[in-house]
Amino acid sequence: MIEVRELTKRYGSAVAVDGLSFTVRPGRVTGFLGPNGAGKSTTMRVILGLDAPTAGWATVNGQPYQRLARPLHQAGALLDAGAVHGGHTARDHLLAIAASNGIGPRRVTEVLGLVGLDSAAGRRVRGFSLGMKQRLGIAAALLGDPPVLMFDEPVNGLDPEGIAWIRGLLKSLAGEGRTVLVSSHLMSEMALTADHLVVIGRGRLVADAPIDEFVRQSSRHDVMVRSACDGDLAGLLAARGAKVTAEPDGGLAVTGLDAAAIGETASAHHIALHELTPRHASLEEAFMELTKDSVEYHADAPGYAGKAA
Amino acid sequence: MTTITATIPARARHLLASEWIKLRSVRSTYLTLLFAAVAAVSIGYLVTHADASHWATMTEQARASFDPVSDSFSGFGLAELAFGALGVLAISSEYATGLIRTTFAAVPRRRAVLAAKAAVVGALTLIAGELTAFATFFAGQQALSAQHLDVTLAHPGALRGVLAAGFYLAVTAWVGLGLGAVIRHTAGAITAMAAVVFLLPQIVHALPAPWDVQIGKYTLDMAAQQTIAQHPAPGYFSAGPSLLIVAAYAAAAIAAAAFVITRRDA
Numbered sequence: 263m264i265e266v267r268e269l270t271k272r273y274g275s276a277v278a279v280d281g282l283s284f285t286v287r288p289g290r291v292t293g294f295l296g297p298n299g300a301g302k303s304t305t306m307r308v309i310l311g312l313d314a315p316t317a318g319w320a321t322v323n324g325q326p327y328q329r330l331a332r333p334l335h336q337a338g339a340l341l342d343a344g345a346v347h348g349g350h351t352a353r354d355h356l357l358a359i360a361a362s363n364g365i366g367p368r369r370v371t372e373v374l375g376l377v378g379l380d381s382a383a384g385r386r387v388r389g390f391s392l393g394m395k396q397r398l399g400i401a402a403a404l405l406g407d408p409p410v411l412m413f414d415e416p417v418n419g420l421d422p423e424g425i426a427w428i429r430g431l432l433k434s435l436a437g438e439g440r441t442v443l444v445s446s447h448l449m450s451e452m453a454l455t456a457d458h459l460v461v462i463g464r465g466r467l468v469a470d471a472p473i474d475e476f477v478r479q480s481s482r483h484d485v486m487v488r489s490a491c492d493g494d495l496a497g498l499l500a501a502r503g504a505k506v507t508a509e510p511d512g513g514l515a516v517t518g519l520d521a522a523a524i525g526e527t528a529s530a531h532h533i534a535l536h537e538l539t540p541r542h543a544s545l546e547e548a549f550m551e552l553t554k555d556s557v558e559y560h561a562d563a564p565g566y567a568g569k570a571a
Numbered sequence: 572m573t574t575i576t577a578t579i580p581a582r583a584r585h586l587l588a589s590e591w592i593k594l595r596s597v598r599s600t601y602l603t604l605l606f607a608a609v610a611a612v613s614i615g616y617l618v619t620h621a622d623a624s625h626w627a628t629m630t631e632q633a634r635a636s637f638d639p640v641s642d643s644f645s646g647f648g649l650a651e652l653a654f655g656a657l658g659v660l661a662i663s664s665e666y667a668t669g670l671i672r673t674t675f676a677a678v679p680r681r682r683a684v685l686a687a688k689a690a691v692v693g694a695l696t697l698i699a700g701e702l703t704a705f706a707t708f709f710a711g712q713q714a715l716s717a718q719h720l721d722v723t724l725a726h727p728g729a730l731r732g733v734l735a736a737g738f739y740l741a742v743t744a745w746v747g748l749g750l751g752a753v754i755r756h757t758a759g760a761i762t763a764m765a766a767v768v769f770l771l772p773q774i775v776h777a778l779p780a781p782w783d784v785q786i787g788k789y790t791l792d793m794a795a796q797q798t799i800a801q802h803p804a805p806g807y808f809s810a811g812p813s814l815l816i817v818a819a820y821a822a823a824a825i826a827a828a829a830f831v832i833t834r835r836d837a
Contacts, residue, residue, distance in 0.1 A: 310672075
């Protein structure tokens with residue numbers, strides 16, 4: 263279990279994490295989601311005792327990380343797949359990390375097999391593809407067979423086969439009762455992998471919910487309707503209990519009535535409809551909706567935030 | 572080996588093993604040490620050989636102050652630089668790649684990591700440094716023997732000088748390690764190490780008297796020269812106090828690293 267309470271981290275005047283609290287529980291994959299620069303990596307570094315928090319605290323299995331003896335047996339982490347010495351072989355890289363926690367060469371051979379790097383064990387890491395480095399980083403995280411695992415953007419740079427492999431691995435690790443925290447800036451990826459989501463934006467908690475609930479709460483279901491006389495139609499639909507809002511580019515967004523009811527109402531009053539479209543926000547849009555106020559760098563692209571159905 | 576390591580506590584033994592694997596599994600470690608040895612021996616041989624050939628034309632004064640031990644270490648500068656760079660890279664390469672985060676996540680006791688690095692780098696560079704020093708000494712004496720200027724290790728001060736020369740190389744590696752941990756950038760740390768080992772003594776040496784000696788005797792290189800020389804230069808400390816000054820540079824660099832390493836984000 264990972265607990266983060268009232269965590270704040272400032273770098274000079276920049277606030278990376280701002281009063282963040284959440285709990286990561288065992289037995290499920292928790293997605294740690296947020297746009298770039300939201301504070302995901304910073305939070306993970308604080309959890310691992312690498313960065314000191316400005317305020318608040320984080321614990322792993324109920325203890326501050328720095329107090330863990332032989333921490334590889336308590337928590338494993340992949341922060342940055344590129345963080346390897348190019349001159350080391352994959353095996354030496356893992357041997358050095360393992361030795362620091364008293365883990366022997368047999369386990370190194372095991373994890374190399376687990377991530378499918380057995381045949382590349384003797385090669386120097388500088389020649390590895392990003393995907394191979396991700397596997398090596400995951401192997402390092404698994405060395406101590408820890409109950410808590412943290413992966414920062416593990417699918418970056420992987421091919422589809424590698425992505426499928428990671429998904430299966432994360433699910434099986436959680437299935438064994440481990441605590442699994444996976445960060446990503448891609449909602450679509452998390453939708454396929456995570457059971458629970460912690461969403462942050464600009465260092466603050468935006469949502470903390472099971473993925474199903476998250477979808478239900480944040481998904482928008484409405485009907486887009488255009489007609490020759492929107493004003494009259496709006497009044498008629500409102501009279502039937504619908505909630506009607508005018509869209510910026512013309513047309514009406516209607517909730518509370520389905521497309522059939524809207525069409526029949528219009529027909530009964532001889533209003534010709536130009537468009538009648540039921541709309542469902544995708545998970546990706548729900549994510550963008552949630553975090554739109556907290557994206558650090560916006561591209562001014564008019565219409566991009568528009569709702570493709 | 573096993574009987575020695577068995578007496579070290581398990582956690583320290585694990586850390587030493589980890590740091591030794593890191594150091595032994597990169598090619599640059601061996602290339603650096605080999606380069607240092609070849610440079611020290613060959614330049615030392617060339618200088619002593621030249622001095623031996625010019626012996627007949629040397630002034631009386633130059634002959635009187637001739638020190639066959641120091642003379643054979645004339646080419647030690649490149650070796651000092653190489654050993655210093657090895658010390659820098661032992662930690663700056665981890666900061667440069669981000670590997671230091673993996674290291675500190677595996678071992679949150681950062682000072683223990685630093686101590687293990689200092690012990691492993693120290694042991695390796697001390698052994699390699701002494702081997703280099705003895706090889707350099709014997710090569711130099713071989714060249715000097717043409718004019719019967721050579722001395723043996725039994726000569727008073729000769730063994731001490733050779734051992735001190737090897738120790739000096741290990742000290743430059745420690746200074747490099749300490750500066751690498753403080754500066755955390757390879758190029759910057761190597762520049763700083765070269766400044767401490769070479770530049771600072773030269774600047775001080777150019778000061779007007781008596782400051783050149785009054786300050787100069789505390790610089791790393793001039794102090795190290797006195798530990799190697801058979802007789803200290805006038806105004807400088809003798810070999811014993813000079814050795815303490817040399818060791819103090821290593822201790823200060825590692826202490827500075829220990830001070831900052833827990834105070835900064837990794």
